[in-house]
Amino acid sequence: MTSDTPHLAEAFRLFDAANSADPTLEPGDDGQPVPKELLYAQRMSACLARVAPAAPEAVRLAARCQHLERWQIPRADFPMTRPGYHQWRNTLKQFHAERAGQLLTQAGYPPVGIERVQQLVQKLNLKSDPDVQLLEDVICLVFLEHYFLPFAAQHPEEKVIEIVQKTWPKMTERGHTLALQLPFSPEALALVTKALER
Secondary structure, rough: OOOOOOOHHHHHHHHHHHHHOOOEEEOOOOOEEEEEHHHHHHHHHHHHHHHHHOOOOHHHHHOOOOOHHHHHOHHHHHHOHHHHHHHHHHHHHHHHHHHHHHHHHHOOOOHHHHHHHHHOOOOOOOOOOOOHHHHHHHHHHHHHHHHHHHHHHOHHHHHHHHHHHHHHHHHHHHHHHHHHOOOOOOOHHHHHHHHOOO
């Protein structure tokens, strides 16, 4: 796919309309309630535009639909174990890819373009595909900027440190540099620093 095809705006509109049905609301950057996955999608697009303004269109699409209708498959539907967690995550990847494919078809994308977005959404060939790696950097940056501190408030410090230590190797060196430039609160910065020092 070439950048900015006529179908891009329609795909974003369809993704956002789908995510607007999320029953869970969260405060947006202006404090007003926003459907959770719509807010996440907007944050993903904003981060990608900031760190890679010339990103391929397929990456822009994959960023916008990364958590497409995520609430449809609750974590509670799977065993509350590590294998259950991985089963849930793998099921979500397939679901997001399928739903993205349906909406991209509706937006007018050709099969080859849809398949590329689905590969990205499922994060296939992470370490060997630079587009997948870029998407992973953005996912990690959005988590660290917007969701890390709320996560830390709900879990023991050791668990939080473990998450940072698992997140860090997924990122590129440029991702690491960008992460350390995020506007962390003193509390969040202390946790990240402690995790990286170990």
